[in-house]
Amino acid sequence: MSKNSKVLNLKDKISGNEVDLSLCDLTEVPVRELALFTKATVVDLSCNNITSLPPEFCNLTHLVKVDLSQNQLTCLPDDLGNLASLQHLDLYNNKLTTLPVSVSQLRSLKWLDLKDNPLEAGLAKAAGDCLDEKQCKQCAAKVLQHMSELQDEVDRVREKRRLREKELERKREVKQKEREAKDKEARKREKAEEKEKRRKEYNAQMAAAAAREQQKKKTEEKKKKKNGQAADKKAAVEKTSKPQRSLLGLMFKFLLLLLLGLAGVAAACRLTDLQKEAVCVPVNVAVDDGLSWAKEQEVVVRQLVQNLSSAAKDFLESTQASKN
DSSP states (O other): OOHHHHHHHGGGGEETTEEEOTTSOOSSOOHHHHHTOTTOOEEEOOSSOOOOOOGGGGGOTTOOEEEOOSSOOOOOOTTGGGOTTOOEEEOOSSOOSOOOGGGGGOTTOOEEEOTTSOOOHHHHHHHOOOOSHHHHHHHHHHHHHHHHHHHHHHHHHHHHHHHHHHHHHHHHHHHHHHHHHHHHHHHHHHHHHHHHHHHHHHHHHHHHHHHHHHHHHHHHHHHHHHHHHHHHHHHHHHHHHHHHHHHHHHHHHHHHHHHHHHHHHHHHHHHSGGGGSTTHHHHHHHHHHHHHHHHHHHHHHHHHHHHHHHHHHHHHHHHHHHHO
16 A cells, blocks of 8 residues: 555545554554544554654644554654543554653553563563453553653653753863963963063163163263373473473573584684684684594595495496396
8 A cells, every 4th residue: 555545545544533544554654644634533553564653643642542552663752742632552562662751741541551562571560461451541550650750760860960961061161260260370471471571671771771871971981081181191291391392492592602602702713813812722723623623524424425326326237237
């Protein structure tokens, strides 16, 4: 049977508020088609080959009775508890081991059959034998209680997980804040170090400038002092040399006057009638001796000049010959 044939023949399967889809060799539930018939609150899907229910099956909230007995179901959807109107659920002879904890939300469930399923021990004990109407009603009540306890346990585990995650998140936030505080402190320390470094550099520059200014002042003072000493020395030299020059001038004038006087005496003794006087005799003798010495020196000077001329001539000739 194709999906299209199911859609076309679904009306043929409806009788009042019941839809009989048993023994139709179904492998899946026609959820979309069932959703179109909200007045069909009883659905018989027994004796088919259905292995699972789609999540959309949990949207059929109008269902009151569902028969899924003698299928191949291995699990039920997690949101099965959304079927708030469900009162009768037949799961006889399937392959179920557990039920979703949301079954605890099926407050309207009054009848449940879980026979011939490989149920886990706790669920099997809660379900009981379910051999008659009374036991199936007890199965519904006990399974709801069992699933409610499991739901509570799941909620506790979930709450513990939530609290643990919240604690972990809090610890992560604390660590994040600590890291941020450390980073902030490190940045603050780096800024302080950088500021201290700039301050030291500034102080070093100012100290260097002050040292240069001090050195400049010392140099200028030394230069001024040197110039002052030179000026003082010059003044002292000028002061000391001035008397010396005046003294030398006086001596020179004295000698000149003395020579002029001697020359005048010699001329008087030589050229006037005084030459026969006794005073002029030694003067005339000295003058004669001086003239004789001068003549002798004239001969020596002439000979020296001749020698120097010959030597110069020989030197020029040798120099000219070496050039050629």
